[in-house]
Amino acid sequence: MRRSSFFLPTLRENPTEAQIVSHTLMLRAGMIRQSSAGIYSWLPMGHRVLKKIEQIVREEQDRAGAQELLMPTIQPGELWRESGRYDDYGKEMLRIVDRHDRELLYGPTNEEMITEIFRGSVRSYKDLPLNLYHIQWKFRDEIRPRFGVMRGREFLMKDAYSFDLDKDGARKSYLDMFVAYLRTFARMGVRAVPVRADSGAIGGDMSHEFHILADTGESEVYYDAAFDGYSLEQMANADLALVEELEGLYAAADEKHDPDNCPVESDQLQHRKGIEVGQIFYFGTYYSDPLAATVANQDGESVPVEMGSYGIGVSRLVGGLIEVSHDDKGIIWPDPVAPFNVALINIRPADDKCAAAADDLYIQLQNAGLDVLYDDREERPGVKFAEADLIGLPWQIIIGPRGVENGVVEVKRRATGETEELTPDAALNKVSAT
């Protein structure tokens, strides 16, 4: 993509409405634009990141055996009356009336809807276990939206729902998702700590939250420092054995933590702020009972299906990743979620030799399968460098008259600032290797 034709409205100054760094940087890097409180448009740069994150989530859900479908954003109120949540959910649920005076709602979550789909088609234990998920926009009419996409009213969430015959099966489904979550977050290049959590209004008695550790997090988590001994690689290759190991370590959300009754010595206990990016629940027959979602067991008896639900805040993750990966110049995208692999910067487009060298390398990088943002604009070098640092692509390749004379380009790693002069071919190999 040529920068000259890419829709990237960056800002030089900090917008006043943004109070935390991820929000400021997302606005300045031209990723999002606010529509109203807690509701955002995703501009091309932000949309690319959103899609990258979504795809990692999708791959790990598929790998865990969950099947993707897509449920609507608008749901019938009647279904929520059946579960009893239509009145319980309160003002957070956005209610809509259509032209026939039917009650509709913009879905804040999909337990009812998926249960309705399940009960309409599944009759036998032989069709279990089953895990269905979708990645869809949700709406929760938050009292006070804030922190940009981290606490928006409209947000993109992956939600999966498991169906099992019995509690043992449900626990297996739960652990499979646990594994998938460890892998998912690690693949994005961040550490997410799984902590025991309250299952809240949703009910149930087995739940974990996954937190990215960041000082700007809204939650507080406590965990055994032994967690920090696990590498991202280990997490990215997690399996059931690793989950069992981690489950044995103490880790709790604030509301679950009892300082007077904590099994971990105080010098071994970490107390950090976290951004909740995922939560998994087992809630048994909390919905299948009222909604009469039953299957026939081996004895031919109708039994309510055992369920769990598993959420990942996809749009929140975009902000969360920036919170843990930035510096005073801008964003530092982890390689797996970067909107482009490399920024190719021609600092003297008016110079024929520079233009030829840059055009040539642009084509070669693309042929190597890399996503390239090619800054071919007539701008001062400083402007281009500053913008490149702001948008935070993992690599910058700088082409200028000095280098062209010597047949080299400058290759800079955004995260470290490490810079070296390489031939165009060597630069291509270097960047391709990540």
Added chain:
RNA sequence: CGGGGCGUAGCGCAGCCUGGUAGCGCAAUUGCUUUGGGAGCAAUAGGUCGGAGGUUCAAAUCCUCUCGCCCCGACCA
């Protein structure tokens, strides 16, 4: 929902107290000069001052109402 703050050009702001027909920086456009870390000079364009009502000869400025956004708190992926 309670408490506080703010709405003036794309962004950041001044002007408001003490009414007199709107300004600064950045961004944009044009030209010239520049070019290895957010350039210089010159010119141009862009705002019914969030909206409605009121007071007044006259309202961005004073009064009333209203909408929106932000912050703190309680609540939440």
